[in-house]
Amino acid sequence: MLNPVSANGESTRAPLLQAIGITKAYGTFLANNAIDLDLYPGEIHALLGENGAGKSTLVKTMYGLIQPTAGELRWMGEKIELTGPSDARSRGIAMVFQHFSLFDNLTVAENVALGLDGSETFAAMSARLAKVSSDYGLPLDPNREVWRLSVGERQRIEIVRALMQNPKLLILDEPTAVLTPQEADQLFTVLFRLKSEGRALLYISHKLDEVKRLCDTATILRGGKKVETCDPRQETAASMARMMVGAEIGEVKAAAGRTTTIPRLLINDLSMEPDDPHGVYLKGVTVEVKGGEILGIAGVAGNGQDELFSALSGERLSPHSDNVIVDGHAAGHLTVTQRRRLGAAFVPEERLGHGTAPRMKLSENALLTGHAASDMVHRGFVDRVATLATVDKTTTTFDVRKAKRDPEAASLSGGNLQKFIVGREILREPGVLIVSQPTWGVDAGAAAVIRQALLDLSSRGTAVLVISQDLDELAEIADRIAVMFHGHLSEPIAAADATREKLGLLMGGASVGDAAGQQEASHATGS
Amino acid sequence: MQLVLEKRAERSTLIAVASPLIAIVLTLVTMSILFAILGKNPIAALNVYFVEPLTDTYTLGEIIVKATPLVMIGIGLSLCYLANVWNIGAEGQFLIGAVCGSWLAVVTNGTGAGYWVLPAMLVLGAAGGALYALIPALCKVRFGANEILTSLMLVYVAELILDYLVRGPWRDPKGMNFPTTAAFDPVATVPTLFDGSRVHAGSIIALLVVIAATVMLGRTIKGFEIRVVGAAPRAARFAGFSADRLVLFTFAVSGALAGLAGIIEVAGPVGVLQPGISPGYGFTAIIVAFLGRLNPIGILIAGLFLALTFIGGEGAQISMKIPLDLTKVFQGILLFYVLACDSMILYRIRLIATPKKSAPASVQGNVHGTA
Known part of the structure; x- marks a missing residue:
């Protein structure tokens, strides 16, 4: 059916894209439930919501990746059915994903060519690539291989590739999640320019400060439903957070009078080759974590944090046994199990597939890390009473919400599963806890519980090492912060001296000399 | 219109249970068509295949005899497959187990050795099968060689070793030049359980193996390790389980069980070592393992079912002149349907109407779409 389309779409306030009653059902679960959304030219529209609120489903529908169960899309007033992303692109809808789809071994230009539908020659395309990237202040060397580039540069490729299609609507999925604060500022300049050119932008985020700075309109989703469309500049970050979560968020409080004891985790001059050819070399990593202290490791993803975690957990062994020392024992050559027996505990970044076996029950996932150093196994036989007891105890202590007593790990929401994983380790009262991205993709309520649990654990004398990309999180719980680059x-x-600016410079690879002066002060316990 | 496989939000428990049954029904339908094409009455053929063997005590016993090696091998293979280790060479491990155990029977033949011979043969058979299975396992762990190819190729090596021995050094001098060893002494023979039936003590061992596997998979840390390594390798590494050690373990155990089945078959129903001791038990056991959902009890049932097809196939050959090869066709079709139905546990088939589109469809794959 055809609706009358205004011939001069520019001058009237006609929406570019209208989503009307979009519903997407997976079985009985409604990922999107009758969502309405209007996107206007020359406007940056924020899509806000916690993980699992339905943001990704909605934008994938708008990009043709998902067919809605009910509802319709109208593009410039006309009802459309997108058959796929290339259909969306041909109409002028472009998208920049949070997870890049780039081939590491190909050059920038080759990657862009692969993502374009056009029929121009490679040389003409390369020239256009150079022009677009310089026009928008997104410098890129078309002949460089992607694996040599930083994460920020890789994102630039995705943005330039999208811009080369001259889109009317650009969808960006959490674009600043992988950027330093300075890189994010550069991105915002580009986004404002795109807005002034009359393009519509849909900006997905859960960083409320950014949204207030950048966006003209914000639509907030919760549990698959639209909660509100508001003007973010008229709202406070707290009021938007309330709409996202649907409740007030508890504040995390450090116990008063925490004291640090002797160093319980030492990393000595740890240098290691990556096992993946595109991984990061660890170069002389040296740091100590005292009992009763939380040490934060900040940094943009892909700067060696994953490699550091697997070297500390024992999933990869260090070159020298004294590269990693746990409570006075050289652990660099010990296996994961042996390190756990020394009182170390680990929480990896990936919840499903790394921290848990997704299709196994929680009791089995309790056994996953508990078999090493607990009474869950007697003479090779699993004590099911003990594994279930761990599940029950974790459930009550950390408020893990689940449909039945012992469900499969994959059936829990991200926040509840993370509470289970962190709780499973904390209940063992480890002497050293190493945790990577403790609240990544976790709802605000669960994040508060987890951060509080980490603080409480450290106040009982445990040395806690937190690897996180979330500077706010580190500011909230860490006593000292180091940056990986x-x-x-x-x-x-x-932490008291670690301003966003200073950390941002370090995250971008600035000399550490600036921060070195602060080092003496850092030995005093964090305030 | 377009047929697409759409991932289900959750795995369908209903289909997980029903899948083997659906596969069997689809196989029977396909077989009926085949029978009809061959000019045989499908109903009569299916009756001969699947009903008649169940109506006679002797053939019931034969089903148990055939199921014994299938179940033992199938249990071992299921441990491999649960751990994502692909041992395809059980047939070779079966033969080598038969050879190693038979060695003792051959050298003690006619010496009046005591009752220790049979237990020692079983131990030798299991050890031989395990060692033979460790060859592809070590090649995989040490050199990264694909265990599917190496274990399969070693089947042919095993066949030739057996052939050489029974035509050469171990040939029965009084055997009129037939490629066979002398008949085993009574102390080197697995005793039968009932008069008038060939059902033997090996079937009890197979039952014990089923029970042991059930306990191991369900109750022990080793069984947990096998399941985690197969289901979530990265989580298994995080748990401190070594995938390499598990490759060696599962190959050794499945090799030992195949070898044990081999020596039991030779020292039991066959009674001599000769070529052709296996109608492809090691390969049929792969079907048994999957049809039984890699679950020990399921494998017991599936083993009995496939044994029925062997016996029924023999009956059909005799009474209806249906070629015996059709039994292999049947087993192949069955595996095909089992695997196809299994994908319905995680996926559903949907017909999607392709909307009419004026713009020519782009040949460019969508790179973005994979994100």
Whole structure:
């Protein structure tokens, strides 16, 4: 059916894209439930919501990746059915994904060519690539292989590729999640320029400060439904957070009078090759974590944090046994199980598939890390009473919400599963806890529970090492913060002195000398 | 219109249970068509195949005799497959187990050795099968060689070793030049359980194996390790389980069980070592393992079912002149349907109407779409 389309779409306030009653059902679960959304030219529209609120489903529908169960899309007033992303692109809808789809071994230009539908020659395309990237202040060398580029540069490829299609609507999925604060500022300049050119932008985020700065309109989703469309500049970050979560968020409080004891985790001059050819070399990583202290490791993803975690957990062994020392024992050559027996505990970044076996029950996932150093196994036989007891105890202590007593790990929401994983380790009262991205993709309520649990654990004398990309999180719980860049770890600085600017510079690879002066102060306990 | 496989939000428990049954029904339908094409009455043929063997005590016993090696091998293979280790060479491990155990029977033949001979033969058979299975396992762990190819190729090596021995050094001098060893002494023979039936003590061992596997998979840390390594390798590494050690373990155990089945078959129903001791038990056991959902009890049932097809196939050959090869066709079709139905546990088939579109469809794959 055809609706009358205004011939001069520019001058009237006609929406570019209208989503009307979009519903997407997976079985009985409604990922999107009758969502309405209007996107206007020359406007940056924020899509806000916690993980699982339905943001991704909605934008994938708009990009033709998902067919809605009910509802319709109208493009410039006309009802459309997108058959796929290339259909969306041909109409002028472009999308920049959070997870890049780039081939590491190909050059920038080759990657862009692969993602374009056009029929121009490679040379003409390369020239256009150079022009677009310089026009928008997104410098890129078309002949460089992708694996040599930083994450920020890789994102630039995706943005330039999208812009080369001259889109009327650009969808960006959490674009700043992988950027330093300075890189994010550069991105915002580009986004404002795109807005002034009359393009519509849909900006997915859960960073409320950014949304207030950048966006003209914000639509908030919760549990698959639209909660509100508001003007973010008229709202406070707290009021938007309330709409996202649907409740007030508890504040995390450090116990008063925490004291640090002797160093319980030492990393000594740890240098390691990556096992993946595109991984990061660890270069002389040295740091100590005292009992009763939380040390934060900040940094943009892909600067060696994953490599550091697997070296500390024992999933990869260090070159020298004294590279990693747990409570006075050289652990660099010990296996994961042996390190757990020394009192170390680990929480990896990936919940499903790394921290848990997704299709196994929680009791079995309790056994996953508990078999090493607990009474869950007697003479090779699993004590099911003990594994279930761990599930029950974790459930009550950390408020893990689930449909039945012992469900499959994959059936829990991200936040509840993360509470289970962190709780499973904390209940063992480890002497050293190493946790990577403790609240990544977790709802605000669960994040508060997890952060509080980490603080409480450290106040009982455990040395806690937190690897996180979330600077706000580190500011909230860490006593000292070090920054990882290209496999180097900076000297830690006291959290009180760690301003966003200073951390941002370190995350971008600035010299550590600036922060070195702070180092003496850092030995004092964080305030 | 377009047929697409759409991932289900959750795995369908209903289909997980029903899948083997659906597969069997589809196989029977396909077989009926085949029978009809061959000019045989499908109903009569299916009756001969699947009903008649169940109506006679002797053939019931034969089903148990055939199921014994299938179940033992199938249990071992299921441990491999649960751990994502692909041992395809059980047939070879079966033959080598038969050879190793038979060695003792051959050298003690006629010496009046005591009752220790049979237990020692079983131990040798299991050890031989395990060692033979460790060859592809070590090649995989040490050199990254694909265990599917190496274990399969070693089947042919095993066949030739057996052939050489029974035509050469171990040939029965009084055997009129037939490629066979002398008949085993009574102390080297697995005793039968009932008069008038060939059902033997090996079937009890197979039952014990089923029970042991059930306990191991369900109750022990080793069984947990096998399941985690197969289901979530990265989580298994995080748990401190070594995938390499498990490759060696599962190959050794499945090789030992195949070898044990081999020596039991030779020292039991066959009674001599000769070529052709296996109608492809090692390969049929792969079907048994999957049809039984890699679950020990399921494998017991599936083993009995496939044994029925062997016996029924023999009956059909005799009474209806249906070629015996059709039994292999049947087993192949059955595996095909089992695997096809299994994908319905995680996926559903949907017909999607392709909307009419004026713009020519782009040949460019969507790189973005994979994100």
